[in-house]
Amino acid sequence: MADNIIKDSDRAKEHAKHLQDAMKTFFQFEIGFEETLKVSLKDVLEDVDVDAVFVYLYDEPTDSLECVQARVREKGVVAGESRIPITHNADDLISLVFLGKKDYEIWGDGFQVCVALRSEEGNIGVLIADKLTTRTKITLEEKELLTDYAHQFNRGIRYIKIFQANRRKIEMLLALAKISEAMATAMELEPVLAIILKNVVQILGFDRAKLYLIDNENKLLRGRLSADIRSEAVRPIANEQYPLQKGVNRVVDSLLEENPDGSRAESGTKKLLLYVPLAGKKTKIGMLVVDNVFSRQPITDEDIDNLNILANQAAVSIEKTRLYEEVKELSIRDSLTGLYVHGYFLDRLEQEVEKSSHDKGRFSLLIVDIDGFKKYNDRYGHQTGDKILKILSDILKQNIRSFGSKGRPTDAIGRYGGDEFVIMLTSIPREPAQVVAKRLQDVVRHQRVVVDNRETTFTVSIGIALFPEDGADQVSLFKKADEALYWAKQHGKDQICMVKDIGKKG
Structure with missing residues (x-):
């Protein structure tokens, strides 16, 4: 007896799984109504030991049941009709089931069964199954299993009809x-x-x-x-x-x-x-x-x-x-100058190195340093020093793109640290970069800084390195530009030095 209980429990679990799979299929609206029924009826055949199963839905214009889908085991006999007229004849068992006068009916020497499909709105159709190939009678258990499927089909068909009516x-x-x-x-x-x-x-x-x-x-x-x-x-x-x-x-x-x-x-x-x-x-x-x-x-x-x-x-x-x-x-912006911070500028530089390496492109890196910046801080105070840093950053922002880069958004300006600024001019080779640097120096020289009602000026030195000639990676390029800047500051300040000119200036 215990074995029978276990078998019944396993059978119930298997049946529940097939029912769940059938309902999941009904909610896959995008695969289409006919395909949905086809897949769901496959679950019926696998779960219920019948040879064939048919779904008939009511067609109001013809007042008949139309076979919309059928599934049959391989090499089985298909005994379904394409259309069944609805009659009120007491001998028409299928019509009686559809009209709600019976919930189900087994006929044909017990080889065929018809179960009603109904929703809250009314009668939908019928689910018919048979065992005409194996010639074994429909059992009450199989009828109950089919009834479970009929209830699920009722819900699924209703949802699909709602979906189709509101598909768009x-x-x-x-x-x-x-x-x-x-x-x-x-x-x-x-x-x-x-x-x-x-x-x-x-x-x-x-x-x-x-x-x-x-x-x-x-x-x-x-x-x-x-x-x-x-x-x-x-x-x-x-x-x-x-x-x-x-x-x-x-x-x-x-x-x-x-x-x-x-x-x-x-x-x-x-x-x-x-x-x-x-x-x-x-x-x-x-x-x-x-x-x-x-x-x-x-x-x-x-x-x-x-x-x-x-x-x-x-x-x-x-x-x-x-x-x-x-x-x-x-x-990514320096709070005082509004320029890129050191770390973000290095990220941009690394990206440009990778891009230019791949495209065989060239670009220039400029390091700009304020000459004698410490004396401004010492003589006038740090507020004046900050003012000069802000003035220079504004000059860079206002002029870099107009000097050779033609407004290219890939150019970048950053504050490298203290009084040093860095500029990346994409697609700008050595000589045009030198022209940009000279024009920047001219603007800076003519800039007046008012301190305690008195005017003062400042200058900048600039070192220039070209990718890939002066450095094929971010580190070596920065090192070469810094060496060029150091040379410029050691030889008179307010100077421009390119890497190729290091050692040539007296």
Whole structure:
């Protein structure tokens, strides 16, 4: 008896597992209704010892049961009909089960069984199984197992029908959830903006999209990126920037409207153009502009709802990445000068060495030192010394990019320590780097520093090393630039020395 109890327990566990697998299949909506039933009926065949199993669902227009899926063991006999008319004849056992007059019926000398499929909304169909191949009778246990499956199928079919009725909305919500996850994992602003624009076109289905962000410091609405259905790439639109004043254009006017959250379809365009503000926690931070100028497909209320959902997620992600970048910027900037700190500059230099080594490129490293800086501290105090450091850092920030680097964002300036500054000029060979250094010296010489109502001046010495000629790695390049600086300071100060000139100056 104990053995029977153990066997029954194991059988129950196995049955429960098959039921669970069947229900998991029903929730994989994306594989399709027919495929879902096919996989689920396979679980029925493996769990219940029957030869074939069929699912019939009610088709209201024809008032009949239509066979939507069947599974049969290999080389078995398929005895199902494609369509069974519903009748109220007492002899029609399948109709009686479907209509709820019976929960199940076993017939055909005990080789066939029919179980009702019902939901809260009413009758769905029937589940039919048979053992016509093996010619053994359906047992009560097998009938109970099939009834369990029928209950699970009732729920699963109901969920699938709900899913199919709301497929577009559910797919959109799933897509928006994935977009939100992608934005949440991106920690830099540009990738977040690219994710937003790509998905507005590719997932939400608009023809074109543009994203603008507010520059509060300069009171401008700046264009950042655009995307459209003609290309997978996003394009910068930095040339589009507008004063935050009413009457400038429709984009700015829509942004400045009193309603902080409302999207607005442009009137007179058959809803082909839509403005959606990006609203942060306290204020608006930008604007999404979308249109369907190519397809001429009117923008629907559902489109507006979906875009508003995405816009809300986008605003949160943009604020988060901006905060992250602000914190990161504080950690890599010198508090006095605003230039890169020593450690971060070395990281940038190492990256440039790797890039230039791979691309066979060249760049210059400059070390700038204030001549006689200690005397300014001793004579005028450390506040004056800090003032001179700040003045020099401002000169570097204002002039480096205009002197030969053409505004390249890959150039870098750092405070190396004390009164020493370092400059990396990417793609700038030796001679142009020397021109940059001379111009910097000229600006510094003409700079007046007011101390106690009196004017004073200061000068700088500069050492220059070129990659890869003077050093093929970060350490050797720094060492050579430092040697050039030392030579310049030892030979008159207010000098420029390149590595190749060490030893030539008298």
